[in-house]
Amino acid sequence: MNLAWLDAFLVYGLFFVVMIVGxxxxxxxxxxxARIANFGAVGFWGLGMYAFGxxxxxxxxxxxxxxxxxxxxxxxxxxxxxxxxxxxxxxxxLDTDGVMVATLGFATCVWIVATTEQDLTGxxxxxxxxxxxxxxxxxxxxxxxxxxxxxxxVALILFYVSRVHKAPYGRMLISIGDNExxxxxxxxxxxRRKMWLFAGSSAAMGLLGAIFGVMERFLDTxxxxxSITLAAIVAxxxxxxxxxxxxxxxxxATIAVFEILIQSYIPFPQAWYGQAIPVLRQMAFGAxxxxxxxxxxxxxxxxxxxxxxxxxxxxx
Amino acid sequence: xDLITDSIVVGxxxxxxxxxxxxxxxxxxxxTGLINVAYSETITLGAYxxxxxxxxxxxxxxxxxxxxxxxxxxxxxxxxxAVFRPAKRRNVGGLEMIIISxxxxxxxxxxxxxxxxxxxxxxxxxxxxxxxxxGVGVSSFRLLAVASVFxxxxxxxxxxxxxxxxLQTRALASDEDLAQVSGxxxxxxxxxxxxxxxxxxxxxxxxxxxxxAAAPLLGWRQFLFILLVVLVGGAKNIGGVIIAGAVTAIxxxxxxxxxxxxxxxxxxxxxxxVIILKVRHTRAVAxxxx
Numbered sequence: 001m002n003l004a005w006l007d008a009f010l011v012y013g014l015f016f017v018v019m020i021v022g023x024x025x026x027x028x029x030x031x032x033x034a035r036i037a038n039f040g041a042v043g044f045w046g047l048g049m050y051a052f053g054x055x056x057x058x059x060x061x062x063x064x065x066x067x068x069x070x071x072x073x074x075x076x077x078x079x080x081x082x083x084x085x086x087x088x089x090x091x092x093x094l095d096t097d098g099v100m101v102a103t104l105g106f107a108t109c110v111w112i113v114a115t116t117e118q119d120l121t122g123x124x125x126x127x128x129x130x131x132x133x134x135x136x137x138x139x140x141x142x143x144x145x146x147x148x149x150x151x152x153x154v155a156l157i158l159f160y161v162s163r164v165h166k167a168p169y170g171r172m173l174i175s176i177g178d179n180e181x182x183x184x185x186x187x188x189x190x191x192r193r194k195m196w197l198f199a200g201s202s203a204a205m206g207l208l209g210a211i212f213g214v215m216e217r218f219l220d221t222x223x224x225x226x227s228i229t230l231a232a233i234v235a236x237x238x239x240x241x242x243x244x245x246x247x248x249x250x251x252x253a254t255i256a257v258f259e260i261l262i263q264s265y266i267p268f269p270q271a272w273y274g275q276a277i278p279v280l281r282q283m284a285f286g287a288x289x290x291x292x293x294x295x296x297x298x299x300x301x302x303x304x305x306x307x308x309x310x311x312x313x314x315x316x
Numbered sequence: 317x318d319l320i321t322d323s324i325v326v327g328x329x330x331x332x333x334x335x336x337x338x339x340x341x342x343x344x345x346x347x348t349g350l351i352n353v354a355y356s357e358t359i360t361l362g363a364y365x366x367x368x369x370x371x372x373x374x375x376x377x378x379x380x381x382x383x384x385x386x387x388x389x390x391x392x393x394x395x396x397x398a399v400f401r402p403a404k405r406r407n408v409g410g411l412e413m414i415i416i417s418x419x420x421x422x423x424x425x426x427x428x429x430x431x432x433x434x435x436x437x438x439x440x441x442x443x444x445x446x447x448x449x450x451g452v453g454v455s456s457f458r459l460l461a462v463a464s465v466f467x468x469x470x471x472x473x474x475x476x477x478x479x480x481x482x483l484q485t486r487a488l489a490s491d492e493d494l495a496q497v498s499g500x501x502x503x504x505x506x507x508x509x510x511x512x513x514x515x516x517x518x519x520x521x522x523x524x525x526x527x528x529a530a531a532p533l534l535g536w537r538q539f540l541f542i543l544l545v546v547l548v549g550g551a552k553n554i555g556g557v558i559i560a561g562a563v564t565a566i567x568x569x570x571x572x573x574x575x576x577x578x579x580x581x582x583x584x585x586x587x588x589x590v591i592i593l594k595v596r597h598t599r600a601v602a603x604x605x606x
Contacts, residue, residue: 031411035411037411037414039418090590090594093597093598093601094593094594094597096351096410096411096414097351097547098547098593098594098597100351100414100543101540101543101544101547101589101590101593102590102593102594104540104543105540105544105586105587105589105590108540108582108583108586109583109586109587112579112580112582112583113583115579116577116579116580226422226536230418230422233415233418237415275429275434279426279429279430279434280426282422282423282425282426283422283423283426283427283430285419285422286418286419286420286421286422286423286424286425286426287419287423288419289415289416289418289419289422290399290416290419290420290423293403293408293412293415293416293419294399294402294403294406294408294416297408297409297412
């Protein structure tokens with residue numbers, strides 16, 4: 001396949017944008033519907049990436065690399081899911097402050113373990129040796145196929161989220177998020193529902209982390225900072241925390257502008273790309289969070305359709 | 317015995333800025349109920365301001381503390397007027413308020429790099445004197461940080477318990493509407509609290525900065541522990557925050573001295589504190605308090 005027309009920066013930029021869309025969609029379930037303030041999304045994402053990478057690289061597998069790859073990826077997803085179940089149990093009945101502390105604390109713990117356990121993870125120096133489970137020719141072709149696989153995974157997440165919105169389960173999550181005491185008094189098992197929602201979405205975050213690790217081909221503790229969580233929150237808030245397509249629209253309006261438009265198509269002086277543009281990007285993301293939540297709290301797409309319908313029907 | 321003595325001296329002197337910052341954070345948390353993530357940037361700002369005043373006007377470290385504290389306090393009040401007050405007037409929800417403060421934190425953290433430059437910046441101070449406390453050598457800067465904690469703690473206790481503004485603060489924290497009906501001017505009290513919190517954060521930043529360097533992530537790296545200390549210590553009571561901060565400081569020092577790795581000590585403390593929060597909440601639910 002001739003991919004000469006395809007810019008390598010564009011492939012990587014698109015990959016990053018699609019991955020943030022996936023994370024923001026999962027955050028939409030947690031924060032947008034159930035109002036679980038997960039500020040440690042990068043912890044589950046990073047745990048999936050490291051669990052996958054460490055198992056794949058450090059174990060002397062007795063069978064083919066493809067099987068080792070698939071088993072390691074399933075392991076990364078499972079570990080993130082189990083961690084999500086444990087943290088979900090801790091936070092399911094805590095208030096927003098407690099949830100924030102526990103999720104931020106978890107992300108910090110993941111970073112600490114990745115940094116200190118040098119024999120396993122490579123520590124601050126990182127660990128190489130990851131690669132694609134196939135070889136279809138050039139590096140660009142391999143990366144493009146991996147992008148397509150990521151798009152398929154994120155499309156599945158999007159499909160699931162849209163199904164949740166239409167299902168009684170989604171309405172229950174919304175009712176728990178709106179008024180948990182009321183939902184509980186109506187017989188809804190809010191604790192269990194929140195815990196399993198958190199476990200499932202954390203597992204999916206772990207899978208996205210593992211997929212990202214393959215694209216990077218390297219485990220780097222520098223990826224475990226606040227930037228990934230920030231990007232997902234920005235995409236979700238700007239697009240609309242309560243809307244299915246909010247994550248997609250938000251990521252297109254924010255992350256894509258910097259990762260694709262500015263990186264590949266706007267000819268800024270070369271020196272700016274080292275420090276000025278990354279710093280400007282973070283400033284713009286911070287300002288976007290403030291401005292959107294103050295002046296358009298439901299984001300670009302606005303309130304949920306069901307809220308609009310209720311307002312039209314009942315007034316208010 | 318040596319480990320205990322060393323842990324107490326090293327812990328309290330090395331982590332005194334943590335207690336100072338936690339006290340400032342608790343003031344805002346008690347008054348508004350807001351987890352102000354941007355408070356971490358007040359600390360960072362304190363380090364940058366202290367370094368800038370020190371290197372620009374060639375003032376010694378002791379002299380720069382006063383202008384640094386005042387400037388950090390003023391900028392803390394400025395963030396209240398620029399962001400948090402308008403947001404409150406627009407009836408922004410509690411969770412959204414935290415996300416706004418997160419956004420402000422990111423904005424300020426990176427904005428500071430445009431103002432002060434990308435590389436980390438260092439104070440220009442001569443090596444501090446070493447004073448022996450219980451046989452452990454401690455720098456004079458660290459002892460000054462401990463003294464600042466004592467002075468601020470006493471000042472805050474006096475302010476909150478003995479002055480009319482303190483009474484107004486408590487009333488405002490309990491029930492803002494009722495306090496307003498009683499003739500309390502919420503704006504004056506609120507501005508004062510944000511200023512004091514800014515002073516505490518700024519001074520903490522200056523103490524952190526002179527011990528290492530003024531760097532963009534300086535405040536953010538302390539934020540989780542400040543939050544844990546305040547939530548576990550109980551924001552209703554500054555004494556509880558000081559005790560939780562002191563226990564944190566001594567435990568961190570003891571584990572670091574024992575295992576030679578500060579990150580493991582931090583990991584253990586995070587896990588223990590989260591378990592405490594969970595157990596406390598479970599007991600409160602069982603007792604019908606929630």
